[in-house]
Amino acid sequence: MSATGTTPTHTPLPANTPGPHSRRLGMVAFVATFGGLLFGYDTGVINGAVDPMKADLGLTAVTEGFVVSILVFGAAIGAAIGGRLSDRYGRRHNILLLSGVFIVGTIGCALSPTWPVLALFRFILGLAVGGASTTVPVYLAEVAPVERRGSVVTRNEVMIVSGQFAAFVVNAIIINVWGEHPGVWRSMLVVAVLPAIALLLGMLRVPESPRWLAAQDRDAEALTVLKQLRSPERAEAEMAEVRALAEEDRQAHTGGWSDLAVPWIRRLVIIGAVLGIFQQLTGINSIMYYGTQLLQTAGFSSNGAIIANTANGLFSVLGITVGIMLINKINRRAMLIGGFALISIFHVLVGASAMFLPDSSAKPYIILVFVVAFVFSMQGTLGPLVWLLLSEMFPLKIRSFAMGLCVFVLWTANAGVAFGFPPTVAALGIAPTFFIFAAIGLLGIAFTATAVPETRGKTLEEFEDEARARYRAA
Numbered sequence: 001m002s003a004t005g006t007t008p009t010h011t012p013l014p015a016n017t018p019g020p021h022s023r024r025l026g027m028v029a030f031v032a033t034f035g036g037l038l039f040g041y042d043t044g045v046i047n048g049a050v051d052p053m054k055a056d057l058g059l060t061a062v063t064e065g066f067v068v069s070i071l072v073f074g075a076a077i078g079a080a081i082g083g084r085l086s087d088r089y090g091r092r093h094n095i096l097l098l099s100g101v102f103i104v105g106t107i108g109c110a111l112s113p114t115w116p117v118l119a120l121f122r123f124i125l126g127l128a129v130g131g132a133s134t135t136v137p138v139y140l141a142e143v144a145p146v147e148r149r150g151s152v153v154t155r156n157e158v159m160i161v162s163g164q165f166a167a168f169v170v171n172a173i174i175i176n177v178w179g180e181h182p183g184v185w186r187s188m189l190v191v192a193v194l195p196a197i198a199l200l201l202g203m204l205r206v207p208e209s210p211r212w213l214a215a216q217d218r219d220a221e222a223l224t225v226l227k228q229l230r231s232p233e234r235a236e237a238e239m240a241e242v243r244a245l246a247e248e249d250r251q252a253h254t255g256g257w258s259d260l261a262v263p264w265i266r267r268l269v270i271i272g273a274v275l276g277i278f279q280q281l282t283g284i285n286s287i288m289y290y291g292t293q294l295l296q297t298a299g300f301s302s303n304g305a306i307i308a309n310t311a312n313g314l315f316s317v318l319g320i321t322v323g324i325m326l327i328n329k330i331n332r333r334a335m336l337i338g339g340f341a342l343i344s345i346f347h348v349l350v351g352a353s354a355m356f357l358p359d360s361s362a363k364p365y366i367i368l369v370f371v372v373a374f375v376f377s378m379q380g381t382l383g384p385l386v387w388l389l390l391s392e393m394f395p396l397k398i399r400s401f402a403m404g405l406c407v408f409v410l411w412t413a414n415a416g417v418a419f420g421f422p423p424t425v426a427a428l429g430i431a432p433t434f435f436i437f438a439a440i441g442l443l444g445i446a447f448t449a450t451a452v453p454e455t456r457g458k459t460l461e462e463f464e465d466e467a468r469a470r471y472r473a474a
Contacts, residue, residue, distance in 0.1 A: 013146070013234060013237050013238060013241075013459070014231070014233045014234045014237055015231075015234070016145045016147060016148075016230055016231055016234045017231045017234075019231060021227075021228060021229050021230055021231060024228050024229055025143065025144070025145075025148075025152070025229045027206075028143055028206045028207070028229065029140055029143070029144070029152050029155055030155075030202075031199070031202035031203060031205070031206050032095060032136050032139055032140060032156070032202075032203070032206065033136065033140070033155050033156045033158070033159040034099075034159065034195050034196075034198055034199035034202060035095055035098060035099075035132035035135070035136040035156070035159075035199060036132065036136055036155075036156035036157065036158075036159035036160040036163065037159040037160070037162060037163040037166075037195050038102050038128070038129070038132065038163065038192060038195055038196055038199065039129050039132050039133055039159075039160050039163060040159065040160035040161060040162060040163020040164040040165075040166070040167070041163035041164070041166055041167045041191070041192045041195070042071065042102075042105075042106075042125055042128075042129055042163075042167075042192055043071070043129065043163075043164065043285075043288060043289070044163060044164035044165075044166075044167035044168060044288055044313070045167040045170070045171065045188050045189060045191075045192070046068055046071075046289065047167065047168060047171065047288065047289060047290070047291055047292055047309065048167075048168065048171025048172065048175060048188065048292060048306055048309070049171060049185040049188045049189060050064060050067075050068060050185075051302075052175070052182065052183075052184045052185040053067070053118075053185040055182060056182040056183055056185065057112075057114065057115045057118065058115075059115055063115050063119075065419070066119060067115055067118055067119050067122060068289070068418070069415060069418050069419060070119050070122050070123045070126065071122045071123065071125055071126035071129065072126060072411060072414050072415040072418050073123070073126065073411075073415060074122070074123040074124065074125065074126020074127045074129070074130065075126040075127070075129045075130030075133065075411045075414070076126075076130060076408050076411035076412050076414075076415065077126075077127060077130060077408075078126060078127035078128060078129060078130025078131040078132075078133075078134075079130035079131065079133055079134045079404050079407035079408045079410070079411055080130075080404045080405065080407075080408040081127070081130075081131065081404070082094060082098070082127075082130060082131030082132075082133075082134040082135050082400075082404055083134045083135075083400040083401045083402070083403055083404015083405065083407070084400070084401055084404060085097070085131075086134065086135045086138065086400035086404075087212075087397075087398065087399070087400040087401050090208050090209065090212050090213075091135055091138060091139035091142065091208065091209040091212055091400070092139070092203060092206065092207065092208045092209065093208075094131065094135045095132070095135055095136065095139065095199070095203050096200065096203045096204070097131075098128045098131045098132050098135065098199075099196055099197075099199040099200035099203060100200065101124060101125075101127060101128040101131070102125070102128045102132075102192070102193075102196035102199065103193060103196045103197065103200065104121075104124060105121050105122070105124040105125030105126075105127075105128055106125065106189065106190060106192045106193045106196055107190070107193060108120070108121030108124065108125075109121040109122055109125060109189045109190075110186045110187075110189045110190035110193075111186070130407065130408075130411055133387075133407050133410075133411075134400060134403050134404045134407045135400065136156050137153055137156055137387050137388070137390065137391040137403070138209075138391050138399055138400050138403055139209055140152050140153045140155070140156060140391065141153050141388075141391035141392055141460065142209040142210065142211040142212065142399075142460070143207075143209060143210065143225075143229055145229075145230060145234070145238075146457070146458065146459045146460075147328075148328070149388075149392070149460075150324075150327040150328040150388060150456070151324050151327060151328055153384075153387065153388045153391050153392075154320065154323060154324050154327055154384035154387070154388055155324070156387065157320050157323075157379070157383055157384035157387055158317070158320045158321070158324065158384075161313070161316035161317050161319070161320050161379055161383070162317055163195075164288055164313050164316060165310070165313030165314060165316060165317050166313075167188075167313070168291075168309055168310045168312070168313040169310055169313065170188060170191055171188055171306060172306050172307050172309075172310055174187055174188055175303075175306060176303070207224075207225040207228060207229075208221070208225065209225075210222040210223075210225040210226045210229075210239075210242065211242055211396055211399075211460070213225065214239070214242045214243055214396075215396055215397055219239070219243060222239060222242065223235065223236075223239045226238055226239055226242075238459075241459065241461045242396075242461065244461070259395075259397075259398050259401075259402075264467060264468055264470070265394075265395065265398070265402070268393050268394060268402070268453075268467060269394070269402050269405060269406065271393070271451055271452060271453070272389070272390050272393055272394070272402065272403070272405075272406035273405065273406045273409040273410075274447060274451075275386050275389060275390070275406075275447075275452065276386060276390070276406050276407065276409050276410030276413065277409060277410065277413045278340075278382075278386075278440070278443070278444040278447065279382050279383070279386040279410065279413075280410055280413035280414045280416075280417055281413060281417065281437070281440045281444075282343050282378055282382060282437060282440070282441060282444075283347070283417060283421070283433075283434070283437040284375070284378045284379075284382075284383070285414055285417050285418065286417055286418075286421040287312050287371060287374075287375055288312070289418055289421075290421055290422060291309040291312050291371075292305045292306050292309045293305070293422070294371070294425070294430070295308050295309060295364065295367075295368065295371075297425065297430060298354070298363070298364045298367040298368070298430065299359070299363055299364035299367075300364050300368075308364075308368055311368065311372050312371065312372060312375050315372045315373075315375050315376040315379070316375055316376075316379045316383075317379075318376060319375065319376040319377065319378065319379030319380035319383070320379045320380060320383060320384055322376075322380045323379065323380040323381060323383070323384050323385075324384070326380075327384060327385070327388070328456070330456075331454055331456050332385060332388070332389060332452070332454055332455055332456050333448055333449075333452055333453075333454050335381055335385055336381065336382065336385055336444075336448045336452065337445050337448050337449060338381060339377060339378065339380070339381025339382045339385065340381075340382070340441045340442070340444040340445045340448065341441070341445060342377035342381070343374060343377050343378055343381075343382070343437075343438075343441045344437075344438040344439075344441030344442055344445075345438075346370050346371075346373045346374035346377060347374060347434045347435070347437045347438035347441065348434070348435065348438045349370040349373075350367060350370045350371055350374065350430070350431075350434040351430065351431040351432070351433075351434035351435045351438070352431070353366050353367050353370060354367060354429065354430035354431040354434070355429075355431035367430070386410075389452070389455060390403050390406050390407070391403065392455040392460060392463060393453070393455065393463070393467070395464050395468075396460070396461075396464065421433070424436075453466075453467060453470075
């Protein structure tokens with residue numbers, strides 16, 4: 001609440017008319033989302049690299065699982081640490097730091113002489129992936145005007161799935177051209193150093209988040225940044241709103257773990273964490289990490305599975321493209337519920353195809369169609385929406401800290417899927433595994449309908465006021 005104990009009112013902001021500032025915003029968003037591209041490539045490249053890596057480094061089943069999953073554990077830690085560093089030192093500063101970690105981790109992985117060294121550098125790479133997954137969406141949400149926030153923030157998800165698609169394509173090309181060389185996996189991994197360098201150089205030329213600057217009492221700098229990214233009238237009006245909320249947060253002594261004792265903040269963090277769990281328990285990363293192996297189980301040959309797996313990457317990109325077209329036109333809650341419903345339907349169809357269709361040359365392709373439809377539905381709805389909601393839901397002063405906690409939980413759930421999917425498929429088969437995913441989707445519908453707040457069409461400051469009033473009264 002405000003110092004007087006009342007909830008502030010918000011006057012409508014002036015229209016953000018087109019101009020040079022619009023192009024500047026587009027450039028800023030493009031540069032920052034290279035963090036998402038690296039996130040996608042580094043998580044997707046292992047899908048095709050693990051078999052030649054296993055042969056070259058003599059990996060056992062245990063060490064293979066360790067090398068694959070260690071990046072996910074690093075990402076969970078990186079998400080938690082990255083949120084705190086971002087709140088303390090700034091969003092731009094943190095992305096610059098992460099670009100350096102991406103470069104070191106990528107080169108270290110590509111040059112690793114043994115699997116323990118590879119595991120170490122994949123852990124370092126995971127720290128960067130997790131930090132980027134926390135910091136980049138917050139930065140984009142804070143530089144974007146409310147009218148464009150959905151489409152700007154979800155550009156990061158576009159780059160994530162584009163990075164995964166690029167990894168699948170690069171893997172397929174390299175394995176079919178140079179597959180006989182034992183160190184071919186090194187070429188797959190080292191490609192990621194190019195976008196890491198682009199991120200480092202690009203972030204040197206973009207501004208800090210105006211909302212973070214205002215939270216640090218650097219109002220003049222914040223206004224200067226807003227004037228670069230908004231029309232002049234809009235910048236002045238938005239700055240007044242940002243300044244008012246920053247002052248409220250200072251009076252409330254927000255900024256860290258103590259805020260979780262505040263009921264309305266704690267409730268938002270719990271909602272965000274559970275959303276992250278549901279996003280991962282759709283099983284999307286079972287496809288991103290093990291899509292090739294899944295398709296082999298469905299009946300494809302080894303090389304055929306690597307090539308067919310590129311369809312998952314392609315339809316990820318197509319799905320997120322459709323999602324961006326819809327995300328500013330449909331309420332967040334309605335889109336989440338629709339996404340869970342579609343995902344559950346396609347999970348049932350995958351399971352039913354695997355269980356009831358007779359073995360034939362067509363069966364693997366039918367399963368592939370339903371898997372691709374699931375990926376398309378997921379990336380067009382829950383994929384971008386969960387990241388967008390996490391970037392919108394939390395108070396300014398602890399935005400990155402709270403998102404870091406939620407993304408830590410998300411990555412922990414990701415690790416659970418990464419560990420649990422192969423043995424579950426081995427023990428139960430494809431059909432029961434996807435039936436379990438379908439049941440989880442139904443629980444996601446119930447959770448969204450009863451707990452998730454609506455953020456569409458509200459400035460970050462308006463939603464903060466609304467959430468404070470609603471959950472204080474609850």
